[in-house]
Amino acid sequence: MATSAIRFGVWAPVHGPRAALQDPAEPFDASWEHNRAVVLEAEALGFDSTLVAQHTVNPHLPNHDQLETWTAAAALAALTSRIEIIAAIKPYIHHPVFLAKMALQIENISGGRFGLNLVNAWNRVEFEKAGIPFGEHDDRYAYGREWISIVSRLIAGERVTHQGAQFTITDYALTPKDLFRPRPSIYVGGESEPARALVADHGDVWFINGQPLADVEALIADLRRRPRAGVPLRFGLSAFVIARDTEAEAQDYYEHLLSLAEKDADVRAVQRGNSDPKVVMHQTMAKSVRVGSNGGTAAGLVGSHDQVAERIKAFHAAGVELFMLQFQPLRSELRRFAAEIFPRVGKTVPTDRPARAAAE
Template identity: 65%
Template sequence: MPANSPRFGVWALVHGSRAALQDPAEPYDASWARNKALVLEAERLGYDSVLVAQHTINPHDPQLDQLEAWTASAALAALTDRIEIIAAIKPYLYHPVVLAKMAQQIEHISGGRFAINLVNAWNRPELERAGIGFAEHDARYAYGREWITVVDSLLRGQTTRFHGEHFQIDDYALRPADPFRARPRIYVGGESEPARQLVADKGDVWFVNGQPIEDVEKLLADVGSRARPAGQPPLRFGLSAFVIARETDGEADAHLAHLFALAAQDKPLRERQKVNIDPNAVMFQTFAQSPRVGSNGGTAAGLVGSYDTVARRIAAFHRVGIELFMLQFQPFEADMRAFAEHVIPRVRKLLAE
């Protein structure tokens, strides 16, 4: 069991609804106004983190609205007091010196509550249509390794010199340095072999996509057993999951069936999207193995059932090593409130027994 108590976070609705785009109970809305209100309420409800995914164009349909992650994260840092703000970053979109300076500034605005989520991209048009190009899978991870090495050093306030294949950095230092801690926390996503080694070498927390507990346990055992750089604390783990929690298991199953029916209306859009996805991305290979709703594994983690059922399953995930649960809901605001009221206290009680 992890030494730390479980933490609970929410996904910002940067591209609208997470399970189905055509839901009468949750009209499509990826606006700044909605996301601001959602995160402020999440903080009031006691949630610990918010993950702001990064896309410059909507990954489902380029005609749909898309929230910008880093300007939104800076604004959220100024508006909140306690919640951790995690901004995702795709290395090809920002030079590491520029991004490190941005991250350092948001760290100051937040008072030491900022974090980076390093992802190495899967959506081809986002990079190709900008003329950046879309390298093959392992090449993206090699680029990301150099990139995060530079960013890590700069965020620590070090005078940085780095000569690699992609970056030539000479005696660069950023001021003011972080007065709150050594540097902002670094989350890493991805489950391929290059991703696993990258998080062992450079990350603080590994984000695992939603999937059954026995699969999660194997992933954590593999990456948790890898050597860490000298002086680095043990790696911590987070899990993405879509939650459907109701008074009874039957009510939860009925809502899951309802969301599957709504998601079926998005099938033509999903089919068009497939051509944009890197087939070597392990995330999508895993998703193809079981039906689900929600992104990043969604309901495949099994957090569907009564309040007691969901609490027991979360406690079981925590006991095998998951510390942070990054959650999705639909309808988001109503289910986020119900989870805070009915599930979190049950989880705390179970883990205290």
């Protein structure tokens, strides 16, 4: 049973549209200016969070733009006043001591609104081209487990001495520590057994890829059975939303986006070739035809406004606190969702809504 208030977030468009890359209604734009405008508008509308995914090069179109996550997260933290900023991090790319320092800095810039999303990577090519070893699936999780064990202690203000397989840390402490709470939030993605064990031990929130309610219920039940120190684990769900006045209208738009996505077949083939086949996310996505990334429409948030609202309430009752959402076209659908779905699920919007959403 859900115990926390429902929260809604939006994936920042760090590498272009989420559904189809050749959509006339959503031209490719991964620029800082576009990302800033989206996040500021999401905050003004009452969205609670944004996720800034991490890639160094665009995973879909290598010659196109890719927003850099951590510099962007710092800038967004300074520009916003209420929305949570979650920055994804791949442990192989940053030493834990220096990443922990960056996390604490952004936490303090934001006034206690920062979270880091630990992901153990699926896109081999961005590592291999940089000469960074890309370990086997379980090895990446072992590395990530040691990495986050150091980061979590440093961002909690501890003095750390550590001797492990990958890192040696001697008498290290970071100041200033978190000025607003014990430490920034830790989100963890991944659904393999090593990922589940890692999130049970070190995560605050588990990000689940979009999939049907029964599958999500089973995943949540599995994590709730596992031994865990401290407060209960919370849960987030990625989902692509298509909500319209009627179910037929939503289905028509879903079919429209599917037809546009077919134009990206060659891009998707390259992406599959660059991916670790052991990544459970890709195995899950292969089970259904869908629109969007990270499970996309497999969560079933396609239908009338009433249907989408009822399905969201069912996921929330199962334990999902944070819905990290994708839309296309992004900004107009953000507005539709806030206007139509927020009131249907009892989502209250703060009365001190920021007045600095970027102009069209």
